Amino acid sequence: MRGFLRTAGLFGSVSVAFGSVLWSQKKTQPDASNTPSADPNAGHPYELKLVQVVFRHGARTPLKTIPDVMEAQWVPALLDPPPHTHINYVVTDLQGGPRPPAPIEENYRKNILSGGTFPGQLTTLGMQQLYDLGTRLRKIYVEELSFLNSSFTPAEVYVRSTNIVRTVESARCLIAGLFQQKQKEIVPILTTQAESEILYPNYHGCKLLKARCSHRWAESSTLPEIAADLQSIHSALGIADHHRVDFILIRDDMVARETHGLPSPPALESWRDTVERRAVDMMFHVFQPSNRQNLQLSVGPLLHTLLDNMDEKLQGTSSEPNRKLFLYSAHDTTLIPCLMALGIFDKKWPPYGADITVELHQNQQTNEPFVKVSYIGEDQLIPGCSGVYCPLQEFKQAIAACSLNVERYHSLCDSTEPEP
Template sequence: MSSKRTSFQERSLLSYLSNTYCYCTSSPSSSSLDLAANLYMSEQHHHEKKTESDQDTSSSSCAETNPSSPYELKLVQVLFRHGARTPLKSIPDVIEAEWVPTLLEPPAHCHINYVVTDLHGGPKPPAPVEDSYRKNTLTGGTFPGQLTTVGMQQLYELGKRLRRKYIEETHFLSSTFSPAEVYVRSTNIVRTIESAKCLVAGLFQQKQKDPVPILTTEAESEILYPNYYGCKLLKILGSHRWAESSTLPDIAADLQSIQSALGIPAHQHVDFILIRDDMVARETHGLPCPAVLDTWRNKVEKRAVDMICHVYEPSKRENLQLCVGPLLHILLSNIDEKVQATSSEPNRKLFLYSAHDTTLIPCLMALGVFDMMWPPYAADLTFELHQHRQTNQSYVKVSYVGQDLLIPGCSGVYCPLEEFKQALSGYTLSSELYKSLCDSTEELSKP
């Protein structure tokens, strides 16, 4: 692992941000749906990471495959981003890409039988975010935000990587999908549902006895992304951050310069997240991109991250709590139920959560390991629960895009469960407390 990443991991999140101040640029629509859609904007070319060469990571590379390892794998939870997709919006007044329907054709090997339900097995809830995409059509005839063939293949490959580790190498999972063993949840958006389907196809190679249940929930109660649609307090905080971003001088100056270089009139609404979203989507699918972006690419990447960092503002605990607190609480609850043997599904071994870049970024911030790089398509954040064979003590190991992470506050890559809980204690929120805070209109008191 690079020295830059190692030194980052050794710092707390707040001390890192004190040295790397995050800016923002511009404000999206004031409506909750438009704000939610803006925060889905995405995509990053893969940034390679070397494996950390300390003793903990060396032992973790063989712990699951070596029967003599002191650690026994008990539970896996994978939070992953959807695959490559059509852009949410096109950069205005530049050469347009043709987003034709053939870019969305599903590969045969990604096909499985599946059913989408609510969290209790009932009918699939309404999907207002997805409905908002269907109100617009991109040049070429497709809708914004749709998973492409490239994206489907990316999730299939992620499924194959998980298969190699958890089925072929460790025999942790059965080779055939079993709903008693595997839980699949997705945001109620077509691209994440299809991403979950493709991952399962790669993981189990289309081996299933019954349709795979993919669970979703209504927009108002979604916790797999920062919910500006359903949390009033978060909407207030988030809207303020977006509005404030347009006044930050460095972002504003760079935005004015790139608008001029692209020939975009000053009255056109554009920001670095929008530009990045369209740019990366085009690059990923081999579609024409304005030549001027070649010289602006690194600046676009940096400013997009600066924007989202400013919006989430991890140095303000209440904001990050409302973004990911309920999700972190569920992840920890799943761990506790396995450790204490209190789960209603005692055979469950794998939780799959199909989500967004705007899920992964605040999670990485809360863990103290956000590296100031936008999560690539199909990025995965994996939480493994292990039990020491001799002491029976529980440990959590976290990896991101296949590389183990040292969480600040943890004594090793294999983090004792109590240390892991303490590291996240400032951000986790029970569903009851989350609802109470969301319904309030006053900011949380600082710790």
């Protein structure tokens, strides 16, 4: 696995991303004719039935640092957990058994950053960011809508995370903020082994995705415009030619420093916008945004899971009939392809703690189901939907090209095909 991680460039939070320059985020104000009042007592026709939140972990130490430049000091004090983020929790596999091995986390811990911490670790600031996301969700779903109970119970809330420490801890902090550390039972945070993970584009577990993308990683830095800018920034920063440093690595280190108020090379300041733009350009090239199969293989099973959860809620077939909230603690490289599949990517890298929230509503008179999607607290108009509150069938059709059931996913992943 370690060899492939090098081939892919960066994994975890910077494993892959997807995009299309033709798609843009649409921040809209809901049409009053198609939107229930925010006041739960106003007699609007819709009833909230289910909430699902896919979110990025909080601020962290960089996955790698820019070689040959001034190093930031990533000291252990930057990782101290705030007391108000503590909860009683346990990490298990999907069946409630022992936590699976975590090879990605083990790979991070083979290296130590200047200052003494490991790469990719959630910081105190990152913990606070996820606590704040939890308090934002609390204000809506506990205080305003009285949709959730004021304390945690696993019958009502499902918590799923990738098997990486920063996402597990991010889930913990969100729960602490959402329920103000009040819990009736221990919080189970469910995860799975790396080979079967669907909460990020899984090169290790999907041979076809690896075949379609791996060589394009190396190729992306050689595209004429990207290569020219890369050569220029190497010269400006004094990076030796033998170092394999691309815009994604530079961006990762740059943003981690900025977020934590740590010094950056002065020469990097004038390159900031270029670094952001070229990092996204590289992702576009790797994932061929015109090819929907890349999105299918990256987040198709996750999108299908979100739809299945809604169908089970409406049909009353869920094994946990009282469940109202699904939380998925993941990565920027989870959110980007999800935003692409939804047609609302704004061509900006999702910030730490960004969330996609999917609400299921039901018309109380007709029983017709509706879906509302928000991104970082802003309601979104999904292309193919007739309104911000989108009829479920329209929503399913809008993402049909990217959604993929697990059986079909495994069938595709086990195959190989020549690169077009």
